[in-house]
Amino acid sequence: MSEEAAGLRLTIDLAALAGNWRRLAGLVRPAECAAVVKADAYGTGIAAAGPALAAAGARTFFVALPEEGAALRRALKRSAAPDAPIYVLNGFFPQAAPLYGENRLFPVLGHPGELEQWTAWQGREEAALHVDTGMNRLGFSEGEVESLARSGGPGKGVNLLISHLACADEPEHPINAEQLRRFAVAKALLKLPRASLANSAGIHMGADFRHDLVRPGIALYGGASHPQAVSDPVVTAEARILQVRGGHIGETVGYGACETLKRTSRIAILSVGYADGYLRAAGSSDAASGALVCIDGHLAPLLGRVSMDLIAADVTDIPDGLAAPGRWAELFGHNVDIDAVARHAGTIAYELLTGLSRRAHRRYVRAGD
Structure with missing residues (x-):
């Protein structure tokens, strides 16, 4: 819609977006700082936000849905990171398997049945495995992790273990320490090459929460995530x-x-x-x-x-x-x-x-x- 005909005007500061990412990347080193760009990059527009984050240095991205991943891949084609890994947080949609292959999208696998579907798909890319450490949302349960470990692990191609913090915006909440403990157990059992636990708020919980890769979302776009967080309006x-x-x-x-x-x-x-x-x-x-x-x-x-x-x-x-x-x-x-x-x-x-x-x-x- 043109500005002349609009009742609502949004000014999206891509320099501030890039600056927020660089600030977080500096804070978490030597861990890698990814960028979560689901929901059309939190409403800012994935076609503009993705390349801006790539120009700032982001080399790993997370979306929620495969269609979002395809849109991001198109946006990244002429960016500083055209081949950056794009992980699909909501997992593997078998009916959309060609979309994953065509756009090199990596599903985040959340239950044994999904792992089986992904393993059966020919021509597959890499994937992540999601373990539930206390959200009771997506993710392999503690028992499923133990069973998977006994069977030899998730198999070739699964290269990243992730979980999600429920209360990182409340630093003193006891579930934070419990989730950290549960994640450490799953990490030791599955022995995957990389691990990621911290979201925007989790970044500020300290180095123990950061592992190999952090996944900021709202902190990139100017929202408060933690009492210690600093984020410029985008x-x-x-x-x-x-x-x-x-x-x-x-x-x-x-x-x-x-x-x-x-x-x-x-x-x-x-x-x-x-x-x-x-x-x-x-x-x-x-x-x-x-x-x-x-x-x-x-x-x-x-x-x-x-x-x-x-x-x-x-x-x-x-x-x-x-x-x-x-x-x-x-x-x-x-x-x-x-x-x-x-x-x-x-x-x-x-x-x-x-x-x-x-x-x-x-x-x-x-x-x-």
Whole structure:
């Protein structure tokens, strides 16, 4: 969508994305720093984000689905890493086997039946093995790992052992140490060449969690992952101001009449809503304040509910002329913390980023722009 016709504008800073990766890569050495680019690179666009990360130095990538892997391979063909390994976290889809072969996609195998299907596929590439250490999600159970070890291991081509941390964003949670212990047991039993446990938050748990390869996701895209994490904003979301109107004490704003004006107010109506991925729960009411927006350096609180295509903000305290039709209000970015917006909506930055609407105008900023 063109900027002229869009109500939502996304500015995606590829230099910040690359900088976030380089910062993490420096932190985890001698472990390798991969890049997780699932969900269209967390909403930033895999076709742009993949090559930017490759240019920064990323040489291993993770996606969720084989179709995402194929899109990434196309994007990497003219990048600094055209043949980089691409691991498919959701595993092996037998009906899509040709897609794996054509694009050199490596499945992350999560149960014995899947390992059998992959082993039976002729012309296969390499693969990873996922062990469950406490998430009760994907992965071989402890008993299945022991059985696999007794049978001689997963076989030729499986070169990476992975698991996923459940509570690394809570450093003191006891499950972290237990998952580390369970992973060490599986690693000793299966004796695969490489191992990977740490996600974005796990990177900051220390060297014991990093093993050979770390898999940052949200930390690359500007979201908070751990109390010690540092990450520059990558996405700035802005909504077009459609109208500025007056409101009087005692009047209500928006659906449900859930917020009552407590003063004579100026109200800016912005062209964004939950259809764009700006979550309904971020709105405001008489009982609880909502998220903030920023107009020309001035913060303004939301008024009332978020509707499908519109939100309202209280711009009474913003100097005249700054909040005007045709101008843009930042929803999150350098002035409004995406994690703060997510907390108001009762969610996390992951959901905000990955839910951004396709009807937004996207513009990319690269180093030197």
